[in-house]
Amino acid sequence: MKMSFSYAAHGLVLLLTATLLAVSQADTIVVGGSEHWRFGFNYTDWALQHGPFYQNDTLVFKYDPPSDATPPHTVYLLPNLWSFMRCDFSRAQLLANTTQGSGDGFEFVLSNWRPLYFACGEDNGINCKEGMMKFFVVPLRRLQG
Ligand SMILES: *[C@@H]1O[C@H](CO)[C@@H](O)[C@H](O)[C@H]1NC(C)=O
Ligand SMILES: *[C@@H]1O[C@H](CO)[C@@H](O)[C@H](O)[C@H]1NC(C)=O
Numbered sequence: 001m002k003m004s005f006s007y008a009a010h011g012l013v014l015l016l017t018a019t020l021l022a023v024s025q026a027d028t029i030v031v032g033g034s035e036h037w038r039f040g041f042n043y044t045d046w047a048l049q050h051g052p053f054y055q056n057d058t059l060v061f062k063y064d065p066p067s068d069a070t071p072p073h074t075v076y077l078l079p080n081l082w083s084f085m086r087c088d089f090s091r092a093q094l095l096a097n098t099t100q101g102s103g104d105g106f107e108f109v110l111s112n113w114r115p116l117y118f119a120c121g122e123d124n125g126i127n128c129k130e131g132m133m134k135f136f137v138v139p140l141r142r143l144q145g
């Protein structure tokens with residue numbers, strides 16, 4: 001009896017420790033999950049379902065390099081909500097070019113508190129406007145254990 005009680009107590013301590021670690025750890029999230037980064041998937045909806053995201057979490061954008069079968073994709077950061085709503089790339093910053101999403105994908109660490117507006121800049125904004133390849137996140141501060 002004594003033995004099993006001590007095992008149970010030990011298990012509880014491990015569980016609590018694991019929980020505290022989980023609270024202060026950063027997550028790595030594949031954008032779009034198994035859909036990866038593609039035309040026609042609703043990333044605004046995806047971000048709503050999978051948020052909130054936290055400061056120091058890593059977003060991973062995965063997409064194949066362009067080929068006969070695959071149109072080109074990129075990742076841009078748009079400067080504000082207005083450019084995001086209009087898919088206006090005139091002041092956008094290229095984060096990942098057409099080949100950087102291959103393999104393990106392109107990783108972006110959410111190191112800022114400010115809202116981050118992501119979009120695909122290919123096909124004259126069509127991927128963003130009609131392909132729904134855009135979403136924004138407002139990274140939250142993670143509570144420290
Ligand atoms: C994408 O998802 C959002 C959030 O669920 C929704 O408001 C929006 O209408 C959807 N867009 C399209 C084009 O279906
Ligand atoms: C994010 O990571 C940086 C560098 O590792 C660290 O200094 C900072 O405290 C972290 N911020 C949060 C909110 O975890």
Ligand SMILES: *[C@@H]1O[C@H](CO)[C@@H](O)[C@H](O)[C@H]1NC(C)=O
Nearest residue numbers: 065095096097098099100101
């Ligand atoms: C994309 O960026 C990588 C890393 O900077 C570079 O090696 C590669 O040539 C670029 N690809 C294209 C298509 O510009």
